[in-house]
Amino acid sequence: MSGSGEGAHLALTDPGPLPAAVADPDAVLARLRRSLATLPWPVSLRLNRNRRILISLRGSARRGMRLSIHGGLLGFPAAIDALPQWIRAGGRLTSPSVRAALDELGRTLRAGERAVTKPLELEPLGGQLDLVATMDRIHAQHFAHLPKPAVAWGRGRRQKPTRHVRFATYRSRPVAMVMVSPRLNQPWVARLFIDYVIYHELCHHAQACTPLRGERAHSRRFHAWERGFPGYAQATRWERDHVDRFLA
Incomplete structure (x- = not known):
């Protein structure tokens, strides 16, 4: 696929009020369209109001890319100009201007929520987390019909995250294992949230134990199980309210 001027298509949703710094939204969108048109493959753009995922990239160069960004990013011209480079890098945060814009916008949105x-x-938690005992308890309460996966602490990263925190991961091979971030092992972290993280990973374990062909990791079935966690609404709200402490 070749050509650069015909690749960008705008598929806009209502992003809500745009930042005051965006004096001329139409001009900014036109600038963004021209920027995306420099790419050698089709790119569709969607503006959103997602406060948790400020930018995402889906698709492939062969089939076309789908870019979704928070409307607030229109207030960062340098980041807009750097988006083609970011897309060429497969969505990795190699651009300082994109990273800086996401960090600042994230802080602004979270401050507004607070x-x-x-x-x-x-x-x-109040002290040290007994990870094995926590897994034993959550498994016995909710997933006793499934074999229990192993659980262990993951490796702590040297650099602190700037956009999001991965609290735990699940793998089914070579043996079923839940790896938990040491960031949860802090006295101020809510016990209910820790339980929710373990429960979340056990939902992935349930998927692996009862596989469906072509099922995505966060499928409808998965979300139905996840919402069955007692205190789901409280745990997810606590995460939103306190995520800045993990990023600090």
Whole structure:
């Protein structure tokens, strides 16, 4: 596939009020269209109001890319100009201007949320987390019909995350294993949230134990199981309210 001027297509949703710094949204969108048109493959753009995932990239060069960005990024001209480079890199944060824009926008959005609602406080861990005992308890309460996976602490990263935190991961091979981030082993972290993280990974374990052909990791079946966690709403709200502490 070749050509550069016909690749970019805008498929816009209502992004809500744009930043005050965007004096001329139409001009910014035109600039973004021209920027994306420099790519040698089709790119569709969608503006969103997703406060958790500010930017995402799907698709392939062969079939075309689907770019979704928070409307607030239109207030960062340098990041807009750097998007083609970011897309060429497969969505990896190699561009300082894109990274800086995401960091600043994320802080602004989270500050706005805190100003509207008081952060939810739940019973904290208060000490060291007994990871094996926690897995044993959650498995026995909710997944006793399945073989119990192993559990272990993951490796702590030297650099702190700037956009999101991976609290745990699941793998089914060579043996079923849940790896938990040491970031959860802090006295201020809510016990309910830790339980939810383990439960979340056990939902992935349930998928592996009862596979469906072509099923995505976060499928409808998975989400139905996940929402069955007692205290799901509280745990996910606590995560939203306190994620900045993990990123600090």
